[in-house]
Amino acid sequence: MEAVARAFDLGAVLDHVPVPGGASHLVWRLRTTRGTWAVKRLNRSHEQWWVDAYLVSASIQLDAWSRGLPMPRPVRPPVESAPLLADVDGRSWLAHEWHDPVPPSPVxxxxxxxxxxxxxxxxxxxxxxxxxxxxxxxxxxxxxxxxxxxxxxxxxxxxxxxxxxxxxxxxxxxxxxxxxxxxxxxxxxxxxxxxxxxxxxxxxxxxxxxxxxxxxxxxxxxxxxxxxxxxxxxxxxxxxxxxxxxxxxxxxxxxxxxxxxxxxxxxxxxxxxxxxxxxxxxxxxxxxxxxxxxxxxxxxxxxxxxxx
Known part of the structure; x- marks a missing residue:
């Protein structure tokens, strides 16, 4: 997690805990000296089709954020291998601001x-x-x-x-x-x-x-x-x-x-x-x-x- 925090310039790590529920990717709540973040380790493919599809998804996400869609703020790493994506020890990671959940209601x-x-x-x-x-x-x-x-x-x-x-x-x-x-x-x-x-x-x-x-x-x-x-x-x-x-x-x-x-x-x-x-x-x-x-x-x- 220290390497992940450095990759996204999130500050020094204070603690981290896994977040249950993800079927496709693993997620942690990461608390640092600069705030609290959700970091996701992608279960990715290294085939070209996956990279192409990822670039489309990142473009849509950034466009949605810029237009005020209700979503957490995505974190862009200072050094990007692709928009929003950071590679750490052979794994690909994403990060966004953490929001404390409240009990769900029908929406x-x-x-x-x-x-x-x-x-x-x-x-x-x-x-x-x-x-x-x-x-x-x-x-x-x-x-x-x-x-x-x-x-x-x-x-x-x-x-x-x-x-x-x-x-x-x-x-x-x-x-x-x-x-x-x-x-x-x-x-x-x-x-x-x-x-x-x-x-x-x-x-x-x-x-x-x-x-x-x-x-x-x-x-x-x-x-x-x-x-x-x-x-x-x-x-x-x-x-x-x-x-x-x-x-x-x-x-x-x-x-x-x-x-x-x-x-x-x-x-x-x-x-x-x-x-x-x-x-x-x-x-x-x-x-x-x-x-x-x-x-x-x-x-x-x-x-x-x-x-x-």
């Missing part, structure tokens, strides 16, 4: 207005994420027969249905935005001065309609129609475009489940350089995402009525 309306503010950021390029075709999934599974791939194989009908739905979407009718990408209750820090949006690592180009429905479902815990409606109506009242009442509005959620399950499957099969513990955890994580995909496909007819 669906806040989520809707915050999404509208995010979607007012200057747009970049057109999002171009596409799902992996079923043939690619079959190749991965055929290369490594075993209990995990047998379990994944049972989800192939769901994967095929979801891929077809995503590919059938007319994305030219959707609204491209540069945005946080993961606005959900877990990423809202409740403070005495109000809610703050944290965990900007996945900020990227997206379609506004897809993010609105993903976030609305997250704040509705998939089943609370009133909370879902509150998010969407607050978004619309703040100037956002209401997503159309058809299955295409939920294609972004299907794409997230498909992409996440594929990524975790690669890690579980040894296609990515990860630790033994990370590899062991990746298989169950992939199956959880595929279970979420099955739930989403079954729920699409009902969710579509919520947008009418």
């Amino acid at each position: 669906p309306a806040w989520a809707g207005t915050t999404l509208a503010a995010l979607h007012a950021l200057p747009a970049g390029g057109t999002p171009n994420r596409r799902p992996h075709p079923v043939d690619e999934w079959l190749t991965w599974l055929d290369e490594a027969p075993g209990p995990l791939t047998d379990a994944v194989r049972a989800h192939l009908p769901d994967i095929a249905e979801a891929v077809a739905l995503v590919e059938a979407c007319d994305t030219t009718a959707l609204t491209p935005v540069r945005t946080h990408g993961d606005v959900k209750p877990d990423n809202v820090l409740h403070t005495a001065s109000g809610p703050l949006l944290v965990d900007w690592d996945g900020a990227a180009e997206d379609h506004a309609e897809w993010e609105v429905t993903r976030s609305a479902l997250a704040f509705a815990d998939l089943t609370d129609r009133a909370a879902f409606t509150t998010v969407v109506e607050a978004y619309e009242s703040a100037g956002g475009r209401r997503p159309p009442a058809d299955a295409s509005s939920f294609a972004g959620l299907l794409l997230v489940c498909l992409g996440g399950a594929a990524w975790m499957l690669w890690r579980a099969l040894g296609h990515r350089p990860v630790t033994p513990a990370e590899r062991a955890a990746a298989g169950p994580h992939s199956l959880r995402l595929l279970a979420d995909l099955r739930t989403a496909l079954a729920s699409l007819p009902e969710w579509t009525t919520w947008l009418r």
Whole structure:
């Protein structure tokens, strides 16, 4: 932690404690002679695609901060390998000001207005994420027969249905935005001065309609129609475009489940350089995402009525 504090010019370390809850990255509360900070050790890849995606996310985060979005102040290290990122002993770190949390309260309306503010950021390029075709999934599974791939194989009908739905979407009718990408209750820090949006690592180009429905479902815990409606109506009242009442509005959620399950499957099969513990955890994580995909496909007819 002393090296991390030096990298961000945070002052001398007084103490540090781990912050529970992070599934993807480890976070500590770091207290120094210059204040209290949240420091995050990124679980990153060193492949070029990760670096490219990170540069986009950092640009969006800095733009959002400059425009007054409700978020903690990010700390820029004096010597940057990339914006906001500091490399310490072969690891990559981020830091932002610490805010003491208070007990959470429901904030669906806040989520809707915050999404509208995010979607007012200057747009970049057109999002171009596409799902992996079923043939690619079959190749991965055929290369490594075993209990995990047998379990994944049972989800192939769901994967095929979801891929077809995503590919059938007319994305030219959707609204491209540069945005946080993961606005959900877990990423809202409740403070005495109000809610703050944290965990900007996945900020990227997206379609506004897809993010609105993903976030609305997250704040509705998939089943609370009133909370879902509150998010969407607050978004619309703040100037956002209401997503159309058809299955295409939920294609972004299907794409997230498909992409996440594929990524975790690669890690579980040894296609990515990860630790033994990370590899062991990746298989169950992939199956959880595929279970979420099955739930989403079954729920699409009902969710579509919520947008009418």
